[in-house]
Amino acid sequence: MSNQIQQCIIAKFGGTSVADYQAMYNSAKIVANNPNVKVVVLSASAGITNLLVALAEGRDSEIRKQHIAKIQAIQYNILEQLPENPILREVIDQAISNISSLSEAASLATSPALTDELVSYGELMSSRLFVEVLKQLDKHAIWFDVRKVMRTDNKFGKATPKIEEIKQLCCAHIKSLNIENIIVTQGFIGSESSGKTTTLGRGGSDYTAALLGEALNATQIDIWTDVAGIYTTDPRIVQNAKKIDEITFAEATEMATFGAKVLHPATLVPAVRSNIPVFVGSSKAPDKGGTIVYNTNSIRSELPLFRAVALRRRQTLLTLNSLNMLHAQGFLANVFAILAKHNISVDLVTTSEVSVALTIDTTGTSTDGNSLLTKPLLDELSTLCCVDIQEDLDLVAIIGNNLTTFKGMAKKVFASLEEYTIRLSCFGASTHNICFLVKSSDSESIVKVLHQSLFE
Numbered sequence: 001m002s003n004q005i006q007q008c009i010i011a012k013f014g015g016t017s018v019a020d021y022q023a024m025y026n027s028a029k030i031v032a033n034n035p036n037v038k039v040v041v042l043s044a045s046a047g048i049t050n051l052l053v054a055l056a057e058g059r060d061s062e063i064r065k066q067h068i069a070k071i072q073a074i075q076y077n078i079l080e081q082l083p084e085n086p087i088l089r090e091v092i093d094q095a096i097s098n099i100s101s102l103s104e105a106a107s108l109a110t111s112p113a114l115t116d117e118l119v120s121y122g123e124l125m126s127s128r129l130f131v132e133v134l135k136q137l138d139k140h141a142i143w144f145d146v147r148k149v150m151r152t153d154n155k156f157g158k159a160t161p162k163i164e165e166i167k168q169l170c171c172a173h174i175k176s177l178n179i180e181n182i183i184v185t186q187g188f189i190g191s192e193s194s195g196k197t198t199t200l201g202r203g204g205s206d207y208t209a210a211l212l213g214e215a216l217n218a219t220q221i222d223i224w225t226d227v228a229g230i231y232t233t234d235p236r237i238v239q240n241a242k243k244i245d246e247i248t249f250a251e252a253t254e255m256a257t258f259g260a261k262v263l264h265p266a267t268l269v270p271a272v273r274s275n276i277p278v279f280v281g282s283s284k285a286p287d288k289g290g291t292i293v294y295n296t297n298s299i300r301s302e303l304p305l306f307r308a309v310a311l312r313r314r315q316t317l318l319t320l321n322s323l324n325m326l327h328a329q330g331f332l333a334n335v336f337a338i339l340a341k342h343n344i345s346v347d348l349v350t351t352s353e354v355s356v357a358l359t360i361d362t363t364g365t366s367t368d369g370n371s372l373l374t375k376p377l378l379d380e381l382s383t384l385c386c387v388d389i390q391e392d393l394d395l396v397a398i399i400g401n402n403l404t405t406f407k408g409m410a411k412k413v414f415a416s417l418e419e420y421t422i423r424l425s426c427f428g429a430s431t432h433n434i435c436f437l438v439k440s441s442d443s444e445s446i447v448k449v450l451h452q453s454l455f456e
């Protein structure tokens, strides 16, 4: 790829867009119809990562057999609708055989590195199959192992990309490739300096697309999924949710951070840094249009006060209580140092005289989603204070613009929530959001009530 290219689009297709042959075919048609798409980033076929994560947690031989049979069936269904290709069949069979050996190893002893190695096969297989679907459409496509360029640290399960190294490696390995070929590669996976496979955390393929977009000076990053853009709330929860045609980076970042799964929270970081517009659309219905995310200056319409309602499930609330906090200095610094040491990022914080409550992000590549809240972390915190953990909570966030300058906020928002218990609320740190921590059993109805009051 040379620097003379005027248009370079990175197109990412999520799990549902490569779930089966028809979904892959729809996605491949989008690529084939747009000569500006130079790099395709793929997730694993829907359902496969969950099966692989379960295998990585160590399962007995009967369950392993069942899971592997399911994985094989999903991939064979696609393979068998392609023209007979013994080499591709061998590649898939080899991947299944590796999954089987790694799962057996995981049943003896699990490890984060082994988990990442195992789950990487989802993306490795879907990308192999997709190359052949593109070839069926007479497109020249080459398979590229993203681990050659997606350099990360060694925090297996949620590795941090090394931006400068990725740029250099992309220059060396991708920019030199023949631009006539569409490069098909994997989202979500990377490698640390000694070559071991890492992952960027669940849903991380969007992030891969943005990182490659930044490294390759892309003109746009297209995220193709199962909804026709970003909506005023999750359309699976509120059927009346409205599509947003254009949205600023700041608003979309808030939405992603507070749970709008349509974008991985880190996706917009490279896009903002390098000012690359991000498009979100449906691979099943590309003619329905989508949402374009870009900087505030590009937005044609006026920014609304209320933009969206987001829901982030399975939150953990830590309440730390200690008389040592009273008129003392450094207590919070110590707490945050311990959390940082254990790779925990803190989302919301409220404090009182002797206690601090915080919600923490514990997601990594695991099925329970709480793998980062470990005993060593809790033991260390307990040396400073009493630790109370509360689960079964969700975070509901109202996203908007200049919210802190709006006079009637309390009445407008709290009046519609009078039926519900609110465990914690946060407002004021950002002009873009107001957040509530609520019981998981109430969260969907709270989203519905808020959406109705603010958008319907």
Ligand SMILES: Nc1ncnc2c1ncn2[C@@H]1O[C@H](COP(=O)(O)OP(=O)(O)O)[C@@H](O)[C@H]1O
Residues within 6 Å of the ligand: 013, 014, 015, 016, 017, 043, 203, 224, 225, 226, 227, 229, 230, 231, 232, 233, 234, 235, 236, 255, 259, 260, 261, 262, 263, 308
């Ligand atoms: N505000 C929102 N707008 C659109 N979709 C949303 C929103 N909030 C949550 N979602 C959910 O995000 C899903 C798409 O994300 P995801 O399942 O990760 O897709 P993919 O597998 O394509 O990456 C949608 O099906 C939808 O339920």
Ligand SMILES: N[C@@H](CC(=O)OP(=O)(O)O)C(=O)O
Residues within 6 Å of the ligand: 013, 014, 015, 016, 043, 044, 049, 050, 122, 187, 188, 201, 202, 203, 204, 205, 206
């Ligand atoms: N396959 C990975 C990465 C990913 O981004 O998937 P999706 O695009 O389907 O959310 C996961 O399930 O986490």
